[in-house]
Amino acid sequence: MxxxxxxxxxxxxxxxxxxxxWRSSIARDAAPFLARHLPGLEGAAFAAAWRRRYQPAMEAVRTGARPFTKLDILHRENLEGVLRDHGLDPASLPEAELDGLNRLWHRxxxxxxxxxxxxxxxxxxxxxxxxxxxxxxxxxxxxxxxxxxxxxxxxxxxxxxxxxxxxxxxxxxxxxxxxxxxxxxxxxxxxxxxxxxxxxxxxxxxxxxxxxxxxxxxxxxxxxxxxxxxxxxxxxxxxxxxx
Amino acid sequence: MxxxxxxxxxxxxxxxxxxxxWRSSIARDAAPFLARHLPGLEGAAFAAAWRRRYQPAMEAVRTGARPFTKLDILHRENLEGVLRDHGLDPASLPEAELDGLNRLWHRxxxxxxxxxxxxxxxxxxxxxxxxxxxxxxxxxxxxxxxxxxxxxxxxxxxxxxxxxxxxxxxxxxxxxxxxxxxxxxxxxxxxxxxxxxxxxxxxxxxxxxxxxxxxxxxxxxxxxxxxxxxxxxxxxxxxxxxx
Known part of the structure; x- marks a missing residue:
């Protein structure tokens, strides 16, 4: 060059x-999941709730309290936290459905x-x-x-x-x-x-x-x-x- | 997909x-340097001599004797070794010339x-x-x-x-x-x-x-x-x- x-x-x-x-994409693509499992929760609110856990999850790595952990893993932990916050036990869902939801961040x-x-x-x-x-x-x-x-x-x-x-x-x-x-x-x-x-x-x-x-x-x-x-x-x- | x-x-x-x-590229692009500093050495022989030090240099990292060291650094050490083998002291050359030679591997x-x-x-x-x-x-x-x-x-x-x-x-x-x-x-x-x-x-x-x-x-x-x-x-x- x-x-x-x-x-x-x-x-x-x-x-x-x-x-x-990220917000519009997650809101739109999570909608079918939400309609099935959390019909009271709108896509945009779900996306925002998931994203609110983003900075705190990385903070444990930044401070050295936790070894470096890639974002796919933090996203998954954060997803499970959001579901629990809304009364849905992630263990009650098929792994493929949780993984598919987590991979919305790849799309x-x-x-x-x-x-x-x-x-x-x-x-x-x-x-x-x-x-x-x-x-x-x-x-x-x-x-x-x-x-x-x-x-x-x-x-x-x-x-x-x-x-x-x-x-x-x-x-x-x-x-x-x-x-x-x-x-x-x-x-x-x-x-x-x-x-x-x-x-x-x-x-x-x-x-x-x-x-x-x-x-x-x-x-x-x-x-x-x-x-x-x-x-x-x-x-x-x-x-x-x-x- | x-x-x-x-x-x-x-x-x-x-x-x-x-x-x-790598062989033809290094041989061709090192030729002007060789003509100036090592007129008896052909480009292909120089490329081969440089490359012969490649596996031994990585071996020290593979065995754990040396912490991971990126190839640009190993290439530079190997270059200096090849020059010394041919009676040329790398310290006698401008840094820009040595670095330019080392970056032939980027080209x-x-x-x-x-x-x-x-x-x-x-x-x-x-x-x-x-x-x-x-x-x-x-x-x-x-x-x-x-x-x-x-x-x-x-x-x-x-x-x-x-x-x-x-x-x-x-x-x-x-x-x-x-x-x-x-x-x-x-x-x-x-x-x-x-x-x-x-x-x-x-x-x-x-x-x-x-x-x-x-x-x-x-x-x-x-x-x-x-x-x-x-x-x-x-x-x-x-x-x-x-x-």
Whole structure:
């Protein structure tokens, strides 16, 4: 690849919320299960309840209280917790049904601009997820959705969950790049702040409906990120990638 | 992806010799350096001498005598050893020249059929390297050559060098697949034998000039591998991948 004037060589992407719409996908695809087993629970509420257990589950790994455990396993534990919270004993369900539900995270739909934008960015940069998702989850998602990653990086490769420093710094090291040649692309100000503290460049992509119509956070850039864009193609424009 | 009748979901590829022609690439691209510094040494002999140190260097990691060390570092140590063997002190050379030479392994040319064959195989299977190369090496190689991997796996992801069992078994585990859903594609009978002992399916691709015109080993399949083919497109034919 030609040298980039800004020195950025790799774009590392947050995935849940930034590349894919986890909330709508889980809400829609869990609906048949909910209709059978928890008819009072709406898909969006189920998705939100499942996702609320995401950060606390990773926190045990971040603090060292628990050895690194990949997200498929945390998702499964969190799923069982949500079901119990709603009075449904997971042990009463067939394993295949629980596993199928857990694998909905491998089948999330991208935002409408994601695939086209990634193709443009890939022509000029290394592109890879820097997600807390595990490799199989991200690979299966990419294969289904057509996300053209150059490699699948993130928590499982670095054995660390964002926003711990090791998640960013080990990713740069794996790529053989200094942190300043890496840019995190994310819809979350907190993730970008952690990446910036490690020396990464930063790009904020607004995804104002990630948490639904009444989303209260991450509606706008909260720092002077290196780039701020409403979509991946808009970021590609700013980075000078041909259409 | 549709279920495969043979149950194979992922094709994992040996890279050096199977996907790319390391010998011709190194011989050609090291020639300007050799002309300047070691005018008596031919490119092919230099490539062979560098490669001869490959297995012994990994052996220290395989036996546990040395912690996992990525191939870029072993290649660099081996390079310095080869230069010393030929009376050239690496400390007398600019760091950029040594590093540029070491990065020739990131710029190997694929065999003429590799890219077209991988595209066909990718339409039906997960495709990823299961190489002793590190992630940056394999990613940079893929980006330059157009190798359309779904993910970059292998020694750095599994923290183990082939033919140790962990290299194969941890790769299957990362993919969330049982070993029998994984097939190693390789030009080396020994690599395939180790993969088979782990439960992998096996495909032998003949690369009878990997070691030059007088190659003496791996000219033919030495076991009844699941598939034997003269090229990646021929393997795609056998696996029923549309042209």
């Amino acid at each position: 030609a040298a980039q004037p800004h020195g950025i060589q790799a774009l590392l992407f947050d995935v849940f919320g930034t590349v894919v719409d 999330l739909d991208p935002w409408p601009d994601s695939v086209a934008g990634l193709h443009r960015l890939k022509a000029r940069f290394i592109i890879a997820p820097l997600s807390n998702g595990n490799i199989a989850l991200l690979l299966n998602m990419a294969k289904r959705a057509g996300l053209p990653w150059d490699a699948i990086l993130g928590a499982e490769a670095s054995q660390a969950y964002k926003p711990n420093r090791e998640a960013y710094l080990r990713t740069a090291d794996i790529l053989g790049l200094p942190p300043e040649a890496c840019m995190l692309v994310a819809a979350h100000n907190g993730d970008l702040a952690a990446a910036r503290r490690c020396g990464f460049r930063t790009a904020f992509i607004a995804r104002p409906t990630e948490y639904g119509p009444e989303q209260a956070k991450d509606l706008a850039a909260e720092q002077d990120w290196d780039f701020v864009a409403p979509s991946f193609p808009a970021l590609a424009d700013q980075l000078g990638c041909p259409a | 549709a279920a495969q009748p043979h149950g194979i979901q992922a094709l994992l590829f040996d890279v050096f010799g199977t996907v790319v022609d 190997l040319d694929p065999w003429p059929d590799s890219v077209a064959g991988l595209h066909r195989l990718k339409a039906r299977f997960i495709i990823a390297p299961l190489s002793n190369g590190n992630i940056a090496l394999l990613l940079n190689m893929a980006k330059r050559a157009g190798l359309p991997w779904d993910a970059i796996l292998g020694a750095e992801a599994s923290q183990a060098y082939k033919p140790n069992r962990e290299a194969y078994l941890r790769t299957a585990d990362i993919l969330g697949l049982p070993p029998e859903a994984c097939m190693l594609v390789a030009a080396h009978n020994g690599d395939l034998a180790a993969a088979r002992r782990c439960g992998f399916r096996t495909a032998f691709i003949a690369r009878p000039t990997e070691y030059g015109p007088e190659q003496a080993k791996d000219l033919a399949a030495e076991q009844d591998w699941d598939f034997v083919a003269p090229s990646f497109p021929a393997l795609a034919d056998q696996l029923g991948c549309p042209a």
